[in-house]
Amino acid sequence: MDSFHMMFVMLCSVFVVVHGFSRNDDLPILSFDEGYSKLFGDDNLMVFDDRKSVQLSLDERTGSGFVSQDLYFHGFFSASIKLPADYTAGVVVAFYMSNGDIFEKNHDEIDFEFLGNIRGKEWRIQTNIYGNGSTVVGREERYGLWFDPTDDFHRYSILWTHTHIIFYVDDVAIREIKRTESMGGDFPSKPMTLYATIWDASEWATNGGKYKVNYKYAPYIAEFSNFILHGCAVDPIELTSFKCETTPNLNTVPTGITPSQRAKMESFRKKHMQYSYCYDKIRYKTPPSECVFNPKEAKRLKKFDPVTFGSGHNHHHGKRYRRSRSPTQSI
Numbered sequence: 251m252d253s254f255h256m257m258f259v260m261l262c263s264v265f266v267v268v269h270g271f272s273r274n275d276d277l278p279i280l281s282f283d284e285g286y287s288k289l290f291g292d293d294n295l296m297v298f299d300d301r302k303s304v305q306l307s308l309d310e311r312t313g314s315g316f317v318s319q320d321l322y323f324h325g326f327f328s329a330s331i332k333l334p335a336d337y338t339a340g341v342v343v344a345f346y347m348s349n350g351d352i353f354e355k356n357h358d359e360i361d362f363e364f365l366g367n368i369r370g371k372e373w374r375i376q377t378n379i380y381g382n383g384s385t386v387v388g389r390e391e392r393y394g395l396w397f398d399p400t401d402d403f404h405r406y407s408i409l410w411t412h413t414h415i416i417f418y419v420d421d422v423a424i425r426e427i428k429r430t431e432s433m434g435g436d437f438p439s440k441p442m443t444l445y446a447t448i449w450d451a452s453e454w455a456t457n458g459g460k461y462k463v464n465y466k467y468a469p470y471i472a473e474f475s476n477f478i479l480h481g482c483a484v485d486p487i488e489l490t491s492f493k494c495e496t497t498p499n500l501n502t503v504p505t506g507i508t509p510s511q512r513a514k515m516e517s518f519r520k521k522h523m524q525y526s527y528c529y530d531k532i533r534y535k536t537p538p539s540e541c542v543f544n545p546k547e548a549k550r551l552k553k554f555d556p557v558t559f560g561s562g563h564n565h566h567h568g569k570r571y572r573r574s575r576s577p578t579q580s581i
Protein backbone atom coordinates (compact mmCIF):
# COMPACT_ATOMS: atom_id res chain seq x y z
CA MET A 251 0.00 0.00 0.00
CA ASP A 252 1.40 3.41 -0.87
CA SER A 253 1.33 6.35 1.50
CA PHE A 254 -1.69 7.88 -0.21
CA HIS A 255 -3.77 4.88 0.69
CA MET A 256 -2.17 4.40 4.06
CA MET A 257 -3.14 7.86 5.14
CA PHE A 258 -6.76 7.32 4.13
CA VAL A 259 -6.90 4.04 5.89
CA MET A 260 -5.49 5.35 9.12
CA LEU A 261 -7.72 8.36 9.27
CA CYS A 262 -10.89 6.87 7.92
CA SER A 263 -10.86 3.57 9.70
CA VAL A 264 -11.22 5.40 12.98
CA PHE A 265 -14.72 6.35 11.94
CA VAL A 266 -15.91 3.04 10.64
CA VAL A 267 -15.12 0.77 13.52
CA VAL A 268 -18.03 -0.83 15.26
CA HIS A 269 -19.16 -4.42 15.32
CA GLY A 270 -22.41 -6.02 14.46
CA PHE A 271 -25.35 -4.50 12.73
CA SER A 272 -28.95 -5.24 12.39
CA ARG A 273 -30.65 -1.97 11.66
CA ASN A 274 -29.40 1.42 10.67
CA ASP A 275 -32.42 3.43 11.67
CA ASP A 276 -30.33 6.02 13.44
CA LEU A 277 -28.21 7.00 10.48
CA PRO A 278 -29.17 10.34 9.00
CA ILE A 279 -31.41 10.06 5.95
CA LEU A 280 -30.42 12.70 3.43
CA SER A 281 -32.64 14.58 1.07
CA PHE A 282 -31.79 14.18 -2.59
CA ASP A 283 -30.32 17.69 -2.74
CA GLU A 284 -28.09 17.13 0.28
CA GLY A 285 -26.39 14.13 -1.18
CA TYR A 286 -26.87 13.90 -4.92
CA SER A 287 -27.01 15.77 -8.24
CA LYS A 288 -28.55 14.93 -11.57
CA LEU A 289 -26.21 13.06 -13.87
CA PHE A 290 -27.97 12.58 -17.20
CA GLY A 291 -31.45 12.30 -18.70
CA ASP A 292 -32.66 15.44 -16.89
CA ASP A 293 -36.17 15.17 -18.24
CA ASN A 294 -36.41 11.63 -16.96
CA LEU A 295 -35.34 12.43 -13.42
CA MET A 296 -38.03 13.70 -11.11
CA VAL A 297 -37.48 14.72 -7.51
CA PHE A 298 -40.68 14.46 -5.47
CA ASP A 299 -41.96 17.48 -3.54
CA ASP A 300 -40.61 16.23 -0.22
CA ARG A 301 -37.11 16.21 -1.85
CA LYS A 302 -36.55 12.79 -0.26
CA SER A 303 -37.52 10.52 -3.11
CA VAL A 304 -36.54 10.46 -6.73
CA GLN A 305 -37.93 8.78 -9.78
CA LEU A 306 -35.71 7.73 -12.66
CA SER A 307 -37.25 6.68 -15.92
CA LEU A 308 -36.20 5.06 -19.14
CA ASP A 309 -38.03 5.69 -22.39
CA GLU A 310 -37.11 5.57 -26.07
CA ARG A 311 -35.19 8.82 -25.81
CA THR A 312 -32.99 8.18 -22.80
CA GLY A 313 -32.41 6.63 -19.42
CA SER A 314 -31.46 8.77 -16.46
CA GLY A 315 -29.26 8.86 -13.43
CA PHE A 316 -27.88 10.77 -10.50
CA VAL A 317 -24.54 10.91 -8.75
CA SER A 318 -23.36 11.75 -5.25
CA GLN A 319 -21.92 15.22 -4.86
CA ASP A 320 -19.02 13.87 -2.86
CA LEU A 321 -16.41 11.25 -3.42
CA TYR A 322 -16.12 8.78 -0.57
CA PHE A 323 -13.40 6.61 0.79
CA HIS A 324 -14.98 3.76 2.77
CA GLY A 325 -18.33 3.91 4.50
CA PHE A 326 -21.89 2.68 4.49
CA PHE A 327 -24.07 3.60 1.52
CA SER A 328 -27.70 2.80 1.15
CA ALA A 329 -30.92 3.57 -0.71
CA SER A 330 -34.40 2.16 -0.76
CA ILE A 331 -35.39 1.20 -4.27
CA LYS A 332 -38.61 0.17 -5.95
CA LEU A 333 -38.15 -1.36 -9.38
CA PRO A 334 -40.38 -1.08 -12.44
CA ALA A 335 -42.99 -3.82 -12.75
CA ASP A 336 -44.29 -5.95 -15.60
CA TYR A 337 -42.22 -6.50 -18.75
CA THR A 338 -38.71 -5.18 -18.04
CA ALA A 339 -36.40 -7.36 -20.14
CA GLY A 340 -33.22 -5.53 -21.11
CA VAL A 341 -33.74 -2.85 -18.47
CA VAL A 342 -30.96 -2.39 -15.92
CA VAL A 343 -31.20 -0.35 -12.77
CA ALA A 344 -27.85 0.15 -11.10
CA PHE A 345 -26.83 1.44 -7.69
CA TYR A 346 -23.07 1.48 -7.57
CA MET A 347 -19.83 3.16 -6.66
CA SER A 348 -17.17 4.02 -9.21
CA ASN A 349 -14.28 6.35 -9.86
CA GLY A 350 -14.05 5.74 -13.60
CA ASP A 351 -14.28 9.45 -14.29
CA ILE A 352 -11.11 10.19 -12.31
CA PHE A 353 -9.08 7.03 -12.80
CA GLU A 354 -9.84 6.11 -16.37
CA LYS A 355 -7.25 3.37 -16.68
CA ASN A 356 -7.34 1.93 -13.21
CA HIS A 357 -10.77 2.58 -11.81
CA ASP A 358 -12.51 0.83 -8.91
CA GLU A 359 -16.12 -0.17 -8.68
CA ILE A 360 -18.67 -1.76 -6.32
CA ASP A 361 -21.94 -2.68 -8.02
CA PHE A 362 -25.53 -3.57 -7.34
CA GLU A 363 -27.18 -4.19 -10.69
CA PHE A 364 -30.83 -5.08 -11.08
CA LEU A 365 -31.56 -7.05 -14.21
CA GLY A 366 -35.05 -6.78 -15.63
CA ASN A 367 -36.94 -9.76 -16.95
CA ILE A 368 -39.73 -10.84 -19.24
CA ARG A 369 -43.26 -10.73 -17.89
CA GLY A 370 -43.91 -13.25 -15.16
CA LYS A 371 -40.22 -13.77 -14.42
CA GLU A 372 -38.51 -12.17 -11.52
CA TRP A 373 -35.90 -9.47 -11.42
CA ARG A 374 -32.44 -10.67 -10.55
CA ILE A 375 -29.75 -8.86 -8.65
CA GLN A 376 -26.13 -8.90 -9.63
CA THR A 377 -23.23 -7.81 -7.45
CA ASN A 378 -19.68 -7.23 -8.59
CA ILE A 379 -16.46 -5.40 -7.81
CA TYR A 380 -13.48 -4.14 -9.78
CA GLY A 381 -10.26 -2.74 -8.41
CA ASN A 382 -7.51 -0.78 -10.09
CA GLY A 383 -8.92 -1.36 -13.57
CA SER A 384 -9.27 -5.13 -13.20
CA THR A 385 -12.17 -5.30 -15.65
CA VAL A 386 -11.04 -8.54 -17.25
CA VAL A 387 -11.68 -10.31 -13.95
CA GLY A 388 -15.42 -10.00 -13.31
CA ARG A 389 -16.49 -11.23 -9.90
CA GLU A 390 -20.22 -11.30 -10.61
CA GLU A 391 -22.78 -13.13 -8.57
CA ARG A 392 -26.49 -13.21 -9.36
CA TYR A 393 -29.42 -13.95 -7.12
CA GLY A 394 -33.17 -14.12 -7.00
CA LEU A 395 -34.96 -12.44 -4.11
CA TRP A 396 -37.37 -13.62 -1.46
CA PHE A 397 -39.81 -10.83 -2.31
CA ASP A 398 -41.05 -9.01 -5.38
CA PRO A 399 -38.83 -5.90 -5.65
CA THR A 400 -41.44 -4.14 -7.80
CA ASP A 401 -44.13 -4.27 -5.07
CA ASP A 402 -42.51 -1.97 -2.60
CA PHE A 403 -39.30 -0.23 -1.52
CA HIS A 404 -36.48 -2.38 -0.19
CA ARG A 405 -33.18 -1.23 1.16
CA TYR A 406 -29.99 -2.05 -0.72
CA SER A 407 -26.73 -1.22 1.03
CA ILE A 408 -23.00 -1.39 0.52
CA LEU A 409 -20.51 -1.48 3.36
CA TRP A 410 -16.96 -0.79 2.21
CA THR A 411 -14.02 -0.90 4.57
CA HIS A 412 -10.31 -1.46 4.19
CA THR A 413 -10.68 -5.20 4.73
CA HIS A 414 -14.07 -6.16 3.33
CA ILE A 415 -17.12 -5.28 1.29
CA ILE A 416 -20.58 -6.43 2.30
CA PHE A 417 -23.75 -6.19 0.22
CA TYR A 418 -27.06 -6.06 2.09
CA VAL A 419 -30.65 -6.43 1.00
CA ASP A 420 -32.83 -4.98 3.75
CA ASP A 421 -31.00 -6.18 6.83
CA VAL A 422 -29.72 -9.39 5.30
CA ALA A 423 -26.07 -9.54 4.31
CA ILE A 424 -26.07 -11.36 0.98
CA ARG A 425 -22.39 -11.28 0.08
CA GLU A 426 -19.13 -10.63 1.84
CA ILE A 427 -15.93 -10.02 -0.07
CA LYS A 428 -12.89 -10.29 2.13
CA ARG A 429 -9.75 -8.64 0.93
CA THR A 430 -7.09 -11.26 0.36
CA GLU A 431 -3.43 -10.84 -0.36
CA SER A 432 -3.71 -12.58 -3.70
CA MET A 433 -6.45 -10.21 -4.90
CA GLY A 434 -3.79 -7.55 -4.98
CA GLY A 435 -5.12 -4.37 -6.54
CA ASP A 436 -8.44 -6.01 -7.46
CA PHE A 437 -9.95 -4.84 -4.18
CA PRO A 438 -11.42 -1.31 -4.54
CA SER A 439 -9.05 1.04 -2.79
CA LYS A 440 -9.49 4.58 -4.09
CA PRO A 441 -12.22 7.15 -3.40
CA MET A 442 -15.44 6.63 -5.36
CA THR A 443 -18.74 8.40 -5.98
CA LEU A 444 -22.16 6.76 -5.80
CA TYR A 445 -24.39 6.45 -8.82
CA ALA A 446 -27.96 5.42 -9.49
CA THR A 447 -29.03 4.87 -13.09
CA ILE A 448 -31.63 3.26 -15.29
CA TRP A 449 -30.61 2.36 -18.81
CA ASP A 450 -31.11 0.11 -21.80
CA ALA A 451 -28.83 -2.92 -21.64
CA SER A 452 -30.57 -4.91 -24.34
CA GLU A 453 -27.29 -6.44 -25.46
CA TRP A 454 -26.73 -8.42 -22.30
CA ALA A 455 -29.10 -7.97 -19.40
CA THR A 456 -31.72 -10.64 -19.94
CA ASN A 457 -30.56 -14.11 -20.91
CA GLY A 458 -27.41 -12.67 -22.39
CA GLY A 459 -29.27 -10.30 -24.72
CA LYS A 460 -31.97 -12.65 -25.94
CA TYR A 461 -34.74 -10.35 -24.74
CA LYS A 462 -34.50 -6.65 -25.56
CA VAL A 463 -36.10 -3.58 -24.10
CA ASN A 464 -39.59 -3.16 -25.52
CA TYR A 465 -40.55 0.51 -25.57
CA LYS A 466 -44.18 -0.36 -25.91
CA TYR A 467 -44.04 -0.73 -22.12
CA ALA A 468 -42.12 2.51 -21.49
CA PRO A 469 -41.60 4.55 -19.45
CA TYR A 470 -39.85 2.19 -17.08
CA ILE A 471 -39.78 3.84 -13.68
CA ALA A 472 -37.50 3.14 -10.72
CA GLU A 473 -37.96 5.00 -7.45
CA PHE A 474 -35.26 5.78 -4.90
CA SER A 475 -35.52 7.07 -1.34
CA ASN A 476 -33.99 6.84 2.15
CA PHE A 477 -30.55 7.95 1.07
CA ILE A 478 -27.69 7.16 3.42
CA LEU A 479 -24.20 8.32 2.52
CA HIS A 480 -22.18 7.62 5.59
CA GLY A 481 -18.49 7.70 4.88
CA CYS A 482 -15.41 9.81 4.51
CA ALA A 483 -16.01 12.53 1.95
CA VAL A 484 -12.99 13.28 -0.18
CA ASP A 485 -12.11 16.52 -1.91
CA PRO A 486 -12.29 15.79 -5.66
CA ILE A 487 -9.34 18.00 -6.52
CA GLU A 488 -7.04 17.32 -3.64
CA LEU A 489 -7.78 13.66 -3.25
CA THR A 490 -5.93 13.54 0.01
CA SER A 491 -8.08 15.92 2.01
CA PHE A 492 -11.34 14.62 3.36
CA LYS A 493 -13.92 14.77 6.08
CA CYS A 494 -15.47 11.78 7.82
CA GLU A 495 -19.06 11.65 9.01
CA THR A 496 -19.60 11.11 12.64
CA THR A 497 -22.88 9.85 14.01
CA PRO A 498 -24.58 10.41 17.32
CA ASN A 499 -24.63 6.68 17.85
CA LEU A 500 -21.80 4.84 16.19
CA ASN A 501 -23.35 1.49 16.98
CA THR A 502 -25.66 1.93 14.07
CA VAL A 503 -22.89 1.71 11.49
CA PRO A 504 -22.13 -1.84 10.53
CA THR A 505 -18.56 -2.96 10.18
CA GLY A 506 -18.82 -6.67 9.95
CA ILE A 507 -21.05 -9.67 10.10
CA THR A 508 -22.31 -11.18 13.33
CA PRO A 509 -22.62 -14.98 13.61
CA SER A 510 -26.39 -14.84 13.26
CA GLN A 511 -26.11 -12.63 10.20
CA ARG A 512 -23.63 -15.04 8.75
CA ALA A 513 -26.07 -17.90 9.19
CA LYS A 514 -28.76 -15.84 7.45
CA MET A 515 -26.35 -15.00 4.65
CA GLU A 516 -25.45 -18.65 4.10
CA SER A 517 -29.10 -19.57 4.00
CA PHE A 518 -29.87 -16.77 1.52
CA ARG A 519 -27.04 -17.89 -0.71
CA LYS A 520 -28.13 -21.51 -0.63
CA LYS A 521 -31.65 -20.61 -1.60
CA HIS A 522 -31.26 -17.66 -3.92
CA MET A 523 -27.85 -17.57 -5.57
CA GLN A 524 -28.12 -18.39 -9.28
CA TYR A 525 -24.68 -17.63 -10.61
CA SER A 526 -21.19 -17.24 -9.22
CA TYR A 527 -18.06 -16.39 -11.18
CA CYS A 528 -16.28 -18.98 -9.06
CA TYR A 529 -18.06 -21.78 -10.92
CA ASP A 530 -17.91 -20.30 -14.41
CA LYS A 531 -15.53 -22.67 -16.16
CA ILE A 532 -16.01 -20.96 -19.51
CA ARG A 533 -14.59 -17.73 -18.18
CA TYR A 534 -12.10 -19.07 -15.72
CA LYS A 535 -10.25 -22.31 -16.29
CA THR A 536 -8.75 -21.60 -12.93
CA PRO A 537 -11.09 -19.52 -10.79
CA PRO A 538 -9.65 -16.41 -9.09
CA SER A 539 -7.69 -17.36 -6.02
CA GLU A 540 -10.24 -16.29 -3.41
CA CYS A 541 -12.77 -18.84 -4.70
CA VAL A 542 -13.40 -21.87 -2.50
CA PHE A 543 -14.86 -24.80 -4.36
CA ASN A 544 -18.00 -26.24 -2.80
CA PRO A 545 -19.25 -29.29 -4.74
CA LYS A 546 -22.84 -28.91 -3.52
CA GLU A 547 -22.93 -25.29 -4.59
CA ALA A 548 -21.41 -26.17 -7.95
CA LYS A 549 -24.11 -28.74 -8.54
CA ARG A 550 -26.90 -26.42 -7.50
CA LEU A 551 -25.72 -23.56 -9.70
CA LYS A 552 -25.50 -25.80 -12.75
CA LYS A 553 -29.23 -25.84 -13.26
CA PHE A 554 -29.54 -22.07 -13.65
CA ASP A 555 -29.17 -20.29 -16.93
CA PRO A 556 -25.83 -21.18 -18.41
CA VAL A 557 -25.45 -17.79 -20.05
CA THR A 558 -22.17 -16.30 -19.12
CA PHE A 559 -21.63 -12.63 -19.54
CA GLY A 560 -18.21 -13.12 -21.01
CA SER A 561 -15.24 -11.00 -20.25
CA GLY A 562 -13.36 -8.23 -21.96
CA HIS A 563 -16.29 -5.86 -22.34
CA ASN A 564 -15.41 -2.35 -21.48
CA HIS A 565 -16.97 -1.17 -18.33
CA HIS A 566 -17.07 2.53 -19.05
CA HIS A 567 -18.78 4.97 -16.88
CA GLY A 568 -19.63 8.39 -18.14
CA LYS A 569 -17.81 11.48 -17.26
CA ARG A 570 -19.30 12.94 -14.21
CA TYR A 571 -19.83 16.28 -15.84
CA ARG A 572 -20.90 15.12 -19.26
CA ARG A 573 -24.57 14.77 -18.82
CA SER A 574 -25.65 13.89 -22.27
CA ARG A 575 -24.19 10.46 -22.38
CA SER A 576 -25.45 7.25 -20.95
CA PRO A 577 -23.11 6.71 -18.06
CA THR A 578 -22.69 3.02 -17.74
CA GLN A 579 -21.98 0.12 -19.89
CA SER A 580 -21.73 -2.96 -17.91
CA ILE A 581 -20.41 -6.39 -18.48
Ligand SMILES: *[C@@H]1O[C@H](CO)[C@@H](O)[C@H](O)[C@H]1NC(C)=O
Binds near residue numbers: 356382383434435436
Ligand atom coordinates in the same frame (compact mmCIF):
# COMPACT_ATOMS: atom_id res chain seq x y z
C1 LIG B 1 -2.60 -0.75 -10.35
O1 LIG B 1 -2.39 -0.86 -11.73
C2 LIG B 1 -1.21 -0.27 -12.19
C3 LIG B 1 -1.15 -0.45 -13.69
O2 LIG B 1 -2.31 0.03 -14.28
C4 LIG B 1 0.01 -0.89 -11.51
O3 LIG B 1 1.17 -0.24 -11.91
C5 LIG B 1 -0.15 -0.81 -10.00
O4 LIG B 1 0.88 -1.51 -9.36
C6 LIG B 1 -1.49 -1.40 -9.56
N1 LIG B 1 -1.69 -1.20 -8.15
C7 LIG B 1 -1.99 -2.20 -7.34
C8 LIG B 1 -2.20 -1.83 -5.91
O5 LIG B 1 -2.10 -3.34 -7.71
